[in-house]
Amino acid sequence: MPVHPLSSFSATVAALRRAGCVFAEDEASLLHEAAASPDELSLLVERRVAGLPLEHVLGWAEFRGRRFAVDAGVFVPRRRTEFLVAQAAALAPRRAVVVDLCCGSGALGAALATTLGPVDLHACDVEPAAVRCARRNIGGLGQVYEGDLFEPLPVGLRGRVDVLLANVPYVPTADVELLPAEARVHEPRVALDGGGDGLDVMRRVAAEAPGWLAPGGSLLVEASERQRDAAVGVLRGAGLVPRVVVCEELYATVVIGTRSAGHVKL
Numbered sequence: 001m002p003v004h005p006l007s008s009f010s011a012t013v014a015a016l017r018r019a020g021c022v023f024a025e026d027e028a029s030l031l032h033e034a035a036a037s038p039d040e041l042s043l044l045v046e047r048r049v050a051g052l053p054l055e056h057v058l059g060w061a062e063f064r065g066r067r068f069a070v071d072a073g074v075f076v077p078r079r080r081t082e083f084l085v086a087q088a089a090a091l092a093p094r095r096a097v098v099v100d101l102c103c104g105s106g107a108l109g110a111a112l113a114t115t116l117g118p119v120d121l122h123a124c125d126v127e128p129a130a131v132r133c134a135r136r137n138i139g140g141l142g143q144v145y146e147g148d149l150f151e152p153l154p155v156g157l158r159g160r161v162d163v164l165l166a167n168v169p170y171v172p173t174a175d176v177e178l179l180p181a182e183a184r185v186h187e188p189r190v191a192l193d194g195g196g197d198g199l200d201v202m203r204r205v206a207a208e209a210p211g212w213l214a215p216g217g218s219l220l221v222e223a224s225e226r227q228r229d230a231a232v233g234v235l236r237g238a239g240l241v242p243r244v245v246v247c248e249e250l251y252a253t254v255v256i257g258t259r260s261a262g263h264v265k266l
Ligand SMILES: C[S@@+](CC[C@H](N)C(=O)[O-])C[C@H]1O[C@@H](n2cnc3c(N)ncnc32)[C@H](O)[C@@H]1O
Pocket: 075, 076, 077, 078, 081, 101, 102, 103, 104, 105, 106, 107, 108, 124, 125, 126, 127, 130, 147, 148, 149, 166, 167, 168, 169, 170, 190, 191, 192, 201
């Protein structure tokens, strides 16, 4: 725990508490650590009190024990999604071909590559701000492309992808307005809104996934508990063999769809 001038630190905690921050002391520590001067500290506290997500104020989010850059307007990777990456790590072969579709900050692909060692990593997103951020986080670990779903990927990857991470937007349109302001106001709608039942983007991904997956390769998607059965139906309907894994501690539901080794639809 860093040493803070007591009056300034307690003033920060009080300001954060008044603004409704539940973990005011922890947040105050991070803000004091991040600020190079009292003026900068005031600015950071002001932004947080105004409702910006802590990660956007700091410019980074912790994911699987590492700090990843998260720029303003880019989806903040959630702790629950660490479970999806852990599942991917468990099923990836050596020197896997990995695609991180709808990559946002690129934290998922980068964290998986860091866990696995050498992989052939490709990430893409439709949002230019996300693509810029992912390029910084992924660096030399892989390639980052901009465009709609699979469209920007090299065609040479078709039929060769071992692990297809796709944490797509999955909030039903009517529920977007019920999200906390940090998400609703400060994360782009395209990162949240998954259409009527929340599964529109997942359906598009699943429909194309068998053509990109290697025999035995898997698509991993996150869903809410409520969407679990529908998501299983989406992956099965696309010709993949689905299974569900749940982490109650992180409130995480991941649906994994595997292309059977004998599947020939390319
Ligand atoms: C829920 S966020 C997840 C981001 C990242 N995978 C993560 O877990 O932190 C969904 C991401 O999908 C991207 N996205 C939405 N529609 C897309 C599309 N049609 N093609 C590519 N990316 C898309 C958004 O820009 C956003 O970055």
